[in-house]
Amino acid sequence: MTIWSSNEAHLAMFNDIAAGFKETHPGVNVAFESLPFASYTTTLTTQIAGGNPPDLAWILESDAPDFLKSGTLAPLTATLSATEGYDLADVTETATALWASEGELFAYPFSTSPLGIFVNNDVIQAAGAKTPAELIAAGEWTWDNAFATASAVGNSGKAGLVLRDFNYQTWRNLAAVWDGWGASPWSEDGKTCTFTEAPMVDAMTAIHNAIFVQNAIPGPGEDIDFFAGETGMTTTQISRASLLPKENPFDWDLVPLPAGPAGTYAVFGQAGVGAFANRPNTEVAVEFIAYMTNPENSQKLAQFFPPARASLLNADTLATTNPLLSAEQIETVVVQGISTGNVLPSHTNYAQIQQLIRAELDSLWQADADVATVMQSVCDSISPLLAR
Known part of the structure; x- marks a missing residue:
């Protein structure tokens, strides 16, 4: 199995699950191959094109x-349904929607991870700003107020709000913000560019102002790690709680994304696991997915990867595998995020589309950029691909 994690705790857990599978499949060995995240999909598709994919x-x-x-993935539904004790109905439709076609599941969403905001209360209070917890208690946790807090921190000499893993390149991570305006990059059927519509223009204008006017978001070229302890807030997934410092800890919090003009919302990222069809080990590979994602092992996975099973989506269950997080943090960020959220953007020909968008957005990351003009250039660039 190819994976993009080399985290020792992740690998220990996967090897433990594999050992359990081998007890009932004594002739089978399960190996995990860690590939660099930055080139993961390119490496995987190269292996597939060369006729040598992983199992x-x-x-x-x-x-x-x-x-x-592409048709390269083996169907899973029959095997999962027939596996004793699996309970496929427990897996939520919200989680499986992206991974199914015409009622058939082709990959299992083993990680459905909502985005939230990690907070450094020490940095925010030192800047004399309101903390997110204070704003939430007052019913005032909005993007306007979040940017105001981040601006106060930025003007104090620290970094206000870091949009983690964005780095002025991975634009889809801006969905953590623009979903609050009800914006999306394309229509629901994927055929029409919607960067030029008012919600996206307004959201991108707010982001641009936060960077260049309010000093709320660090500008291009600034590589800042929230978990080093010198930043007010960061948008990221809950799995990053493992990065919180054990030495010289700070007063931290985890809160939901702020409300935007379109109201409250949630956004989550996903990772699926699939088996490749028409390979010598396809049948046993599908059986391993059934074992790896059964109720018992899903609870093990939940320590690092928020589950797709409704029975595990409660604060009591998740608290046992996420001891750093409080029951309230799990309920408001994880449970509600998975139950109500939208998945990060995806599209066929995504690699090509995302490169075109990234190139067009380069001109947005300047102080004098005209947001509406840049949004039009994005649509001009990607519309022919979307229409295919």
């Missing part, structure tokens, strides 16, 4: 439409 692979949500369209 199983993790798949990013952004690549799900291409993998489903």
